[in-house]
Amino acid sequence: MNFTVLTIFPEMMDAFWQNGMIKRAIENKIIAGSSVNIRDFANGKHRATDDKPYGGGSGMVMKPEPLTYAIKKVREDNPDSKVISLSPQGKSLNKEIVRQLSHEKGLIFVCGRYEGLDERIYPLIDEEISIGDYVLTGGELAAMVVIDSVARFVPGVLGSFDSAENDTFENSLVEHAHYTRPPEFNGAKVPDVLLSGNHKKIDEWRLETSLKRTFLKRPDLLEKRIFSDQEKEILKSWCKNIEKIIE
Numbered sequence: 703m704n705f706t707v708l709t710i711f712p713e714m715m716d717a718f719w720q721n722g723m724i725k726r727a728i729e730n731k732i733i734a735g736s737s738v739n740i741r742d743f744a745n746g747k748h749r750a751t752d753d754k755p756y757g758g759g760s761g762m763v764m765k766p767e768p769l770t771y772a773i774k775k776v777r778e779d780n781p782d783s784k785v786i787s788l789s790p791q792g793k794s795l796n797k798e799i800v801r802q803l804s805h806e807k808g809l810i811f812v813c814g815r816y817e818g819l820d821e822r823i824y825p826l827i828d829e830e831i832s833i834g835d836y837v838l839t840g841g842e843l844a845a846m847v848v849i850d851s852v853a854r855f856v857p858g859v860l861g862s863f864d865s866a867e868n869d870t871f872e873n874s875l876v877e878h879a880h881y882t883r884p885p886e887f888n889g890a891k892v893p894d895v896l897l898s899g900n901h902k903k904i905d906e907w908r909l910e911t912s913l914k915r916t917f918l919k920r921p922d923l924l925e926k927r928i929f930s931d932q933e934k935e936i937l938k939s940w941c942k943n944i945e946k947i948i949e
């Protein structure tokens with residue numbers, strides 16, 4: 703899968719491409735990631751990428767020519783890629799959109815700055831995405847959020863594809879509690895079951911902590927869940943215990 707980010711601040715993206723899982727996935731050729739400087743497509747002495755809005759008002763607007771040329775060039779090189787602009791006006795990113803995007807051959811991200819893009823750029827945009835109801839100073843951070851969440855679904859990016867499937871939200875449960883070494887820290891011990899080597903018991907414990915954490919942190923997620931028989935048993939056992947405590 704090919705990710706291309708059109709930005710006037712390509713340096714902002716460098717740390718993203720050059721660290722962690724994303725760096726490894728690029729090195730292993732599982733994904734490709736690159737930035738394109740919109741300014742390289744701007745003309746004139748100052749190579750301006752923004753200008754004052756017609757009709758007056760505050761802020762600046764991204765000029766149509768540099769972005770149009772940049773999008774067309776990148777699209778020529780990646781004809782099957784989808785063009786996404788990042789903006790607070792877009793569709794709110796969620797797990798369904800992330801999964802859907804992970805099936806695309808390539809994604810081209812247009813990072814706006816200032817007040818937004820000249821309206822004449824929009825015919826080149828396939829989809830507009832927001833990462834939440836707040837306003838950032840530019841689309842770069844949003845592009846990183848989208849790429850990071852999408853890349854995790856590209857087979858081979860994570861250690862095992864399983865990990866993305868088991869994530870919080872994928873099955874409407876918050877993830878179970880995690881522990882690593884040391885076995886005791888500041889007086890707090892790792893639960894014995896995790897050291898037992900009994901994988902059936904470990905799975906049961908994980909499911910129970912996952913249910914408990916969902917119940918406490920994100921009860922709204924439980925409303926969407928179709929419970930398995932095992933989960934129903936766990937929930938019933940809580941009820942029995944609560945009845946005992948109340949009595």
Ligand code: ADE
Nearest residue numbers: 788789790832833838844
């Ligand atoms: N650009 C500015 N704010 C944004 C947001 N909330 N989501 C995506 N892109 C943005």
